Amino acid sequence: MIAQPAPKPEILARREEIVAALHALVPGDGVISDATRLKPYETDGLAAYRQVPLAVVLPRTTEQVAAVLRYCHCNGVRVVPRGAGTSLSGGALPMADAVVIGLMRMNRILEIDLEDRFAVVEAGVTNIGITKAVEGDGFFYAPDPSSQLACMIGGNVMMNSGGAHCLKYGVTANNLLGVKFVTIEGEVIDIGGAHLDAAGYDWLGIITGSEGQLGMVTEVTVRILRSPEGARAMLAAFNGIEIAGAAVDAIIGSGIIPVALEFMDKPCIHACEAFAHAGYPLDAEAMLIIEVEGSEAEQDELLARIKEICARFDPISLKVAESAEQSLAIWKGRKGAFGAVGRISPDYLCMDGTIPTSQLPNVLKRIGEMSEQYRLAVANVFHAGDGNLHPLIMFDANDPDSFHRAEAFGADILKLCVEVGGCLTGEHGVGVEKRDLMTVQFRPRELDQQRRIKTAFDPQWLLNPSKVFPLEGAPVPLAAE
Amino acid sequence: MIAQPAPKPEILARREEIVAALHALVPGDGVISDATRLKPYETDGLAAYRQVPLAVVLPRTTEQVAAVLRYCHCNGVRVVPRGAGTSLSGGALPMADAVVIGLMRMNRILEIDLEDRFAVVEAGVTNIGITKAVEGDGFFYAPDPSSQLACMIGGNVMMNSGGAHCLKYGVTANNLLGVKFVTIEGEVIDIGGAHLDAAGYDWLGIITGSEGQLGMVTEVTVRILRSPEGARAMLAAFNGIEIAGAAVDAIIGSGIIPVALEFMDKPCIHACEAFAHAGYPLDAEAMLIIEVEGSEAEQDELLARIKEICARFDPISLKVAESAEQSLAIWKGRKGAFGAVGRISPDYLCMDGTIPTSQLPNVLKRIGEMSEQYRLAVANVFHAGDGNLHPLIMFDANDPDSFHRAEAFGADILKLCVEVGGCLTGEHGVGVEKRDLMTVQFRPRELDQQRRIKTAFDPQWLLNPSKVFPLEGAPVPLAAE
Numbered sequence: 001m002i003a004q005p006a007p008k009p010e011i012l013a014r015r016e017e018i019v020a021a022l023h024a025l026v027p028g029d030g031v032i033s034d035a036t037r038l039k040p041y042e043t044d045g046l047a048a049y050r051q052v053p054l055a056v057v058l059p060r061t062t063e064q065v066a067a068v069l070r071y072c073h074c075n076g077v078r079v080v081p082r083g084a085g086t087s088l089s090g091g092a093l094p095m096a097d098a099v100v101i102g103l104m105r106m107n108r109i110l111e112i113d114l115e116d117r118f119a120v121v122e123a124g125v126t127n128i129g130i131t132k133a134v135e136g137d138g139f140f141y142a143p144d145p146s147s148q149l150a151c152m153i154g155g156n157v158m159m160n161s162g163g164a165h166c167l168k169y170g171v172t173a174n175n176l177l178g179v180k181f182v183t184i185e186g187e188v189i190d191i192g193g194a195h196l197d198a199a200g201y202d203w204l205g206i207i208t209g210s211e212g213q214l215g216m217v218t219e220v221t222v223r224i225l226r227s228p229e230g231a232r233a234m235l236a237a238f239n240g241i242e243i244a245g246a247a248v249d250a251i252i253g254s255g256i257i258p259v260a261l262e263f264m265d266k267p268c269i270h271a272c273e274a275f276a277h278a279g280y281p282l283d284a285e286a287m288l289i290i291e292v293e294g295s296e297a298e299q300d301e302l303l304a305r306i307k308e309i310c311a312r313f314d315p316i317s318l319k320v321a322e323s324a325e326q327s328l329a330i331w332k333g334r335k336g337a338f339g340a341v342g343r344i345s346p347d348y349l350c351m352d353g354t355i356p357t358s359q360l361p362n363v364l365k366r367i368g369e370m371s372e373q374y375r376l377a378v379a380n381v382f383h384a385g386d387g388n389l390h391p392l393i394m395f396d397a398n399d400p401d402s403f404h405r406a407e408a409f410g411a412d413i414l415k416l417c418v419e420v421g422g423c424l425t426g427e428h429g430v431g432v433e434k435r436d437l438m439t440v441q442f443r444p445r446e447l448d449q450q451r452r453i454k455t456a457f458d459p460q461w462l463l464n465p466s467k468v469f470p471l472e473g474a475p476v477p478l479a480a481e
Numbered sequence: 482m483i484a485q486p487a488p489k490p491e492i493l494a495r496r497e498e499i500v501a502a503l504h505a506l507v508p509g510d511g512v513i514s515d516a517t518r519l520k521p522y523e524t525d526g527l528a529a530y531r532q533v534p535l536a537v538v539l540p541r542t543t544e545q546v547a548a549v550l551r552y553c554h555c556n557g558v559r560v561v562p563r564g565a566g567t568s569l570s571g572g573a574l575p576m577a578d579a580v581v582i583g584l585m586r587m588n589r590i591l592e593i594d595l596e597d598r599f600a601v602v603e604a605g606v607t608n609i610g611i612t613k614a615v616e617g618d619g620f621f622y623a624p625d626p627s628s629q630l631a632c633m634i635g636g637n638v639m640m641n642s643g644g645a646h647c648l649k650y651g652v653t654a655n656n657l658l659g660v661k662f663v664t665i666e667g668e669v670i671d672i673g674g675a676h677l678d679a680a681g682y683d684w685l686g687i688i689t690g691s692e693g694q695l696g697m698v699t700e701v702t703v704r705i706l707r708s709p710e711g712a713r714a715m716l717a718a719f720n721g722i723e724i725a726g727a728a729v730d731a732i733i734g735s736g737i738i739p740v741a742l743e744f745m746d747k748p749c750i751h752a753c754e755a756f757a758h759a760g761y762p763l764d765a766e767a768m769l770i771i772e773v774e775g776s777e778a779e780q781d782e783l784l785a786r787i788k789e790i791c792a793r794f795d796p797i798s799l800k801v802a803e804s805a806e807q808s809l810a811i812w813k814g815r816k817g818a819f820g821a822v823g824r825i826s827p828d829y830l831c832m833d834g835t836i837p838t839s840q841l842p843n844v845l846k847r848i849g850e851m852s853e854q855y856r857l858a859v860a861n862v863f864h865a866g867d868g869n870l871h872p873l874i875m876f877d878a879n880d881p882d883s884f885h886r887a888e889a890f891g892a893d894i895l896k897l898c899v900e901v902g903g904c905l906t907g908e909h910g911v912g913v914e915k916r917d918l919m920t921v922q923f924r925p926r927e928l929d930q931q932r933r934i935k936t937a938f939d940p941q942w943l944l945n946p947s948k949v950f951p952l953e954g955a956p957v958p959l960a961a962e
Contacts, residue, residue: 115734116837116902160683173683174655189927194837199905199915199922200949201931202641202654205686226736253596255707301778356597356675421597424680434680441680446670449938450682456937457930468681 002049002090002432005466005478007097011054011077018077019055022099025067030105032056041082041100045147046090046433048349048403053080053094060105062180062188062218068101069216070186078462079184081212083124083155086147088350089431091159091211095466103154106218109133118177118194120221123154127161130222139224142169145427146335153220160209162427164334165291167385168259169225171427173208180219181207184458194221206453211429212464214457231259231293233327234303237284237316241265241368241380244286245360247313248384251290251306252357258306261385262289262334265364268341268379268392275340276333279326284316288384289334291327337381338392345377345394347403349410352428353417357387366416367391374409376402388426389417415440430468438470451475483530483571483913486947486959488578492535492558499558500536503580506548511586513537522563522581526628527571527914529830529884534561534575541586543661543669543699549582550697551667559943560665562693564605564636567628569831570912572640572692576947584635587699590614599658599675601702604635608642611703620705623650626908627816634701641690643908645815646772648866649740650706652908654689661700662688665939675702687934692910693945695938712740712774714808715784718765718797722746722849722861725767726841728794729865732771732787733838739787742866743770743815746845749822749860749873756821757814760807765797769865770815772808818862819873826858826875828884830891833909834898838868847897848872855890857883869907870898896921911949919951932956 011018019033032038033055042050054077059065072079078098085092094100103124111120114137119130127148130141144163145151151161157179162171169175178192192204207214238244248261264272264280264287273280281287288310292302307318321327333340341348355363364380371378382390391413395406414424414437424434424441438447451469454461461476471478492499500514513519514536523531535558540546553560559579566573575581584605592601595618600611608629611622625644626632632642638660643652650656659673673685688695719725729742745753745761745768754761762768769791773783788799802808814821822829836844845861852859863871872894876887895905895918905915905922919928932950935942942957952959 113837113839115730115839117734170655173686174651183930187926189924189930191927193904194902199911199919200928201934202686202690203931203934205654205683205689206934208686209683228736249596253598255709295782297782298779301776356594358594358596421675423674430680438680443670445668446672447681449664449670450684452937453682453684453687453934456933 003471004051004095005471007095008076011097015054018075018099021071022055022057022068025071026057026059026064030058030060032058041094044085044087044090044092046088046093046431049090049093049432051094051096053098053100054096056100056102058102058105062182065101065216065218066182066186066188068099069182069184072099072462073184073186073460076460076462078465080464081158081216083152083158084126084150086151086155087159087431088352088428089425089433091429091431091467093432101216103152110219113194114139116194117224118221119224120219121153122219123217124152127151127153127156130224134224135227138227140227141222141224142175143172146338153222154217157208157217157220158210158212159429160427162383162388164260164262164383167261167383168257173205175223176204176208176220177223178204178221179207179217182216182218184215184463192221209429211431211468213454213468214463228293229295230299231291231327232299232303232321233289233291233330234306234318234320235281235330236288236290236310236318237281238286238313239284239316241286241364242361243313244288245364247288247310248360249357250309250312252385254305254309256302256305258290258302258385259293260289260291263380263382263384264334264337265380267377268337268381271340271344271379272333272337275336275343276329278329278333280333281317289330334381341379341392341394347395347397349393349395349406351389351391351393351410351413352425353389353414353422354426355387355389355417355420355422357384359420359422360384360387363389363416363420367413370409370412374405376405376409383426387422411437432467435468436470438468444473447473484952485532485576486952488576489557492578496535499556499580502552503536503538503549506552507538507540507545511539511541513539522575525566525568525571525573527569527574527912530571530574530913532575532577534579534581535577537581537583539583539586543663546582546697546699547663547667547669549580550663550665553580553943554665554667554941557941557943559946561945562639562697564633564639565607565631567632567636568640568912569833569909570906570914572910572912572948574913582697584633591700594675595620597675598705599702600705601700602634604698604701605633608632608634608637611705615705616708619708621708622703622705623656624653627819634703635698638689638698638701639691639693640910641908643864643869645741645743645864648742648864649738654686656704657685657689657701658704659685659702660688660698663697663699665696665944673702690910692912692949694935694949695944709774710776711780712772712808713780713784713802714770714772714811715787715799715801716762716811717769717771717791717799718762719767719794720765720797722767722845723842724794725769726845728769728791729841730838731790731793733866735786735790737783737786739771739783739866740774741770741772742864744861744863744865745815745818746861748858749818749862752821752825752860753814753818756817756824757810759810759814761814762798770811815862822860822873822875828876828878830874830876830887832870832872832874832891832894833906834870834895834903835907836868836870836898836901836903838865840901840903841865841868844870844897844901848894851890851893855886857886857890864907868903892918913948916949917951919949925954928954
């Protein structure tokens with residue numbers, strides 16, 4: 001179980017007064033305080049950890065968000081911002097003495113400018129909702145987390161979310177132009193906008209991926225892109241995971257940047273095929289999904305070059321999708337991978353490390369060895385093109401020993417990522433899950449400088465304070481005074 | 482003339498002692514303190530402003546940089562970091578009581594990893610030096626400031642430099658993987674590395690473009706890319722600058738992203754042609770340089786589509802380079818544009834605003850009107866594809882009135898950029914030049930939050946303190962105590 005800071009007793013004692021004050025700031029049905037209705041907010045996509053919050057507020061306007069933050073700041077109340085709650089690192093895990101501020105009612109599309117190719121939306125608009133709003137005109141929003149039907153753009157900004165197509169288009173940070181940002185003092189600041197770059201510091205950058213610790217975002221301006229003329233996916237199946245890893249390295253090393261380059265090992269192929277019936281090769285040890293886009297001629301040329309490279313690695317099969325339906329089926333399997341693994345093992349931990357792509361064969365071999373050592377099955381599915389691993393460690397939540405082994409296995413994988421020159425997290429964030437592993441990646445002085453940045457925004461450490469950093473060493477004590 | 486903070490009298494009084502201490506930290510010929518040898522350091526690429534520093538230090542190692550910063554921190558001595566001194570916004574302008582720390586002796590290539598496509602170099606390596614080190618193996622480093630023969634990668638990081646080819650490849654921030662960072666306290670921190678993304682805050686992001694105000698960078702890890710199979714440039718000449726602006730908007734709006742899309746108006750075409758003899762169309766009011774890359778077939782297809790779009794705007798001429806030599810000549814003219822304008826007007830101010838590309842026709846028209854109003858010629862040359870303007874305002878430095886009009890003209894252009902939804906600076910930074918214009922872009926609360934970030938890194942405001950922010954309002958008084 002994860003350690004949570006002790007709640008502040010003086011805040012718990014003032015619960016009724018705080019709820020009444022929140023009702024005054026967000027009238028109508030915008031405040032949730034009864035136990036039954038609070039229950040759904042006790043956890044997020046990292047369902048292993050649970051904690052019911054003091055209250056939940058669902059503001060409809062930036063002004064309401066500002067008023068609630070200002071109240072919390074003046075009264076020393078902790079705040080946990082929440083989008084759709086799809087965080088896989090426990091980024092939206094509540095605290096017993098914290099007010100959760102949920103963005104789901106701020107879901108309006110505010111402006112679409114096709115000429116200058118940007119959209120301004122409220123932070124509670126879903127990721128797919130942006131593309132839906134512009135696809136009729138031939139545009140799309142590029143980052144595509146697997147949870148894109150549910151996850152909200154405000155959460156994407158706070159976790160700097162990625163997705164399968166980020167190999168070509170970059171992650172949220174690369175597609176973000178500006179935000180309306182509310183400080184813990186309740187001041188509203190416009191950062192960035194519909195133009196290139198920004199004067200002054202890159203604070204749009206530091207807010208992106210700040211995991212709700214520096215302030216809240218209520219409106220987001222994103223770059224929208226022209227939809228490609230067309231896209232086609234291909235499957236390449238191999239006899240070994242290390243061979244497939246070497247093929248990835250060869251494709252990327254050749255200078256081709258496919259729009260996506262995804263990797264699945266045998267357990268994952270089987271789980272996904274049972275779910276999606278996409279014609280995945282069940283005899284393969286590993287499979288790549290490679291997608292290219294552009295005109296028909298460009299697609300043909302790129303696919304021919306990729307097939308030629310794959311052919312050097314003695315593939316079991318190379319299969320190019322022959323229709324839009326086939327491409328969709330291929331992607332349905334991949335995008336449903338987490339759910340598909342959930343069908344064979346109800347409980348799993350999804351890791352999110354990154355490594356240099358040349359380390360893929362080595363790291364996959366080591367993960368296989370750890371799987372035997374910890375006696376836990378692992379399914380590997382990940383964004384291979386940019387070295388972003390997602391090993392899914394299967395365990396039984398009813399068996400505490402199995403859960404502890406899964407946690408230790410996960411920590412070992414992430415330490416291995418750092419050891420080979422990679423990083424603790426690619427796109428899921430640190431949250432509570434990797435909080436204590438930050439010391440593997442950073443020295444005390446490095447963590448301290450990052451904490452100073454938080455203090456510069458939030459001197460009392462009220463915003464999502466139990467995330468990102470180990471609890472020990474915070475400049476403001478997180479245990480009860 | 483630009484206001485400089487008053488020097489601290491107690492530091493000026495201790496000059497000999499400080500120089501002796503620096504000599505002990507950086508032995509040999511690493512400290513410059515005599516007036517003649519200090520003279521070359523009194524200014525940078527923004528030659529309009531000059532100030533001889535207290536001393537110049539030229540360390541050879543990260544440890545020496547750390548030792549000098551630690552000494553300055555303990556003794557309250559201001560520091561101005563310097564790369565090649567090519568800043569166009571006065572980012573390296575010294576202060577009378579400051580020690581300039583120059584990076585030019587830290588110029589070693591430390592590691593090249595072709596398999597994982599990164600290079601680790603010392604901060605004083607020139608921008609072109611990185612490409613030179615890898616081009617034999619078919620790789621290159623993408624951002625290409627016009628000053629790339631001289632400017633250093635450490636300076637590129639601090640100013641988040643761009644260049645003509647950033648339309649496709651992004652600016653420094655998009656090609657940077659990690660830095661070795663030295664704090665004002667003299668602590669050495671590794672940030673980022675040869676992997677995707679980073680755990681914790683995006684402080685690699687906030688350091689990129691921080692203009693020497695948060696710390697110094699001594700080593701840089703950059704992404705290197707496979708060189709394209711080939712590239713070809715074309716020229717498109719038009720009867721009016723607004724027509725050319727509309728053509729840019731149509732090309733970008735079509736979804737094509739050329740590798741570069743550059744704009745020159747008539748005064749600039751004439752100045753560059755006289756210098757480069759590239760066959761520029763002297764009868765045109767405006768000209769675009771459009772470059773595409775890829776296989777021969779890809780180049781042919783993209784050029785055909787671009788020609789078809791340009792043809793809708795009644796062009797005077799459309800000319801595709803037929804050889805590598807012709808492409809080089811076309812680029813020689815563009816990359817030498819600032820120097821070429823310098824041949825017709827010894828003194829000019831180069832502005833650096835960005836605007837949404839749909840505003841190009843409108844903004845170019847307004848700049849033309851201002852040129853008449855201020856009675857100063859202006860040459861427009863800029864990265865049109867990403868809306869990054871570089872109007873060159875010509876004036877006579879021997880005529881103070883002409884200089885003041887040039888400053889006012891420049892400020893009006895940048896205010897216009899902000900007014901139409903753009904930004905004060907695209908790639909040159911704020912420096913001293915745009916310091917006082919930051920209030921046009923940001924409200925006091927927004928500036929204050931950025932200042933808090935600086936204070937979190939540099940509590941005494943010793944690092945390049947007279948840049949980026951208006952002098953009034955700094956949390957640490959910048960005038961003499």
